[in-house]
Amino acid sequence: MKKLLGTLITIIVIGFVGYFIYVNYIKDAIPKIDVEEEMADINEYYIYGNHFNIKGNLKITDINYEDISLMLYNGEKKIYDVNDEKEGNNISFSISEYINEGMYIDNLNTGTYYLFLRLTYKNKEDKENPIYKFYVLKNNTDYDETTYYTLSKYDNKIIINSDEEYGTFMFNVSENKDNDIYDITIDPGHGGLDSGALSGSYKESNFTMNIGLKLKDYLESKNVKVKLTHNKDDIPSDKTMDEYNEHGRAVIPNEVNSKYTFSIHINKNTVSSVKGIEIYTPDNISYDFANDIVGNIVDNTEFGYSTNKMYKVSDGVYTHNFTESEVKSSLDGYSQKGYKPFAVSTKSNYLYMIRETGGYLTGAYVDNSNPDKVGVNPYYNSNIGNESYLLELSYMSNSSDLSILLKSEDKLATLIGESIIKELGIEK
Secondary structure, eight states: HHHHHHHHHHHHHHHHHHHHHHEEEIIOOOOOOEEEEEEEEEEEEEEEETEEEEEEEEEEEEEOEEEEEEESSSSSSSEEEEEEEEETTTEESOSSSSTSSSSSOOOOOOOOEEEEEEEEEOOOOTTTTTTTEEEEEOOOOOOEEEEEEOOOTTOOEEEEOOOOSSSSSEEEEEEEOOOOOEEEEESSOOBTTTTEEEEEEEEEEHHHHHHHHHHHHHHHTOOOOOOEEEOOTOOTTOOOOOOSSSSOTHHHHHHTTTSSEEEEEEESSSSTTTTOOEEOSSSOOOOOOHHHHHHHHHHHOOOOOOOOOOTEEEETTTEEEOHHHHHHHHHHHHHHHHHOOOOOOOBBBBBBHTTTEEEEETTTOTTTSTTTTTOOOOTTTEEEEEEEEEEEEEESHHHHHHHHHTOHHHHHHHHHHHHHHHHHHHOH
16 A cells, blocks of 8 residues: 555656646747858847848858748747848848838747748759758847837837857847836927027927927827927026937937937028928938828828928928038037037938937937037947937918918827827827
């Protein structure tokens, strides 16, 4: 009897141990990917807005592949198309030529993911089953680790680095526990001593604050987390808001890890006939979102597209990077003031609320060269940038535009908000 009891206890113990091993080590184990000896060199990776992009090259002997893609792997496989160019035995690849396109990673479930380059070859012996070859992505950038916070509707934190097992890019997705993370930053243009454009008794700063607050209310009604760079009466009438340093206007968007920034303005011109809606954008982007915002306003209000021709990309859409002459003028200005020169270039967006919120992707340059005179943008060299736009919502100097503006603040906020909700993939 004792022998039988001992045998039963042994069986039970073995069962418990086996179950423990299965649950903790076997059940969730991820089958290992067999990788090739060659490695792909990654020269750049970044997140702009809420899209991840990566650029690199791979040298291999057999470049006669049928397809090239990136594979995000956690037991299951997510495949992403890439652009590629061949030169000899070298393959250059990237997800997108535009900085605001790439892998959408916000909707990844919590867990660990590995990123590989996948080449597909014909299988001569079995045409129905192609041959796949997988290559590790070696990080050759200055960014060993990057932390990204998803949109609040997913509310995750993603740490991007390289793993020890494969030596490839790894995405560690966990639940976000930081409440000070936002989806959108709204910057009501001007404020305090700086009232912006004037037309009679009307101040640009009053319009921009009203529209900014209404836009905030609309977005928050759709469960979007919104941060204002400043609120009513935040800036004393004899003061202006800092552009840089801690809690500076162009620093806040990155402090709160928002994905998009919208700077609200009203235009003015010495020529009173100039009128219409304009949106200023970064360079090297897909303009679909910008076109949608402007088109939505023009289609549903009495406003028209701007008649301004300078820096125009398409109807109502404008991009203004520094020109060579503007670079020289800027550097001359710094020299005259006794400032150290910044690294201004034609890759730098002229508008600081676009340039400095986008990190190196938009040519930000306000480093610590002139901390006491200009200030410092601690995110100037970041590889995570806000997708930022500056909206010029009519011309105060045009009587027709001004009369429409006076009755359209609510409508403008709603229409801009609708385009943002559409871009974020949130149901109305």
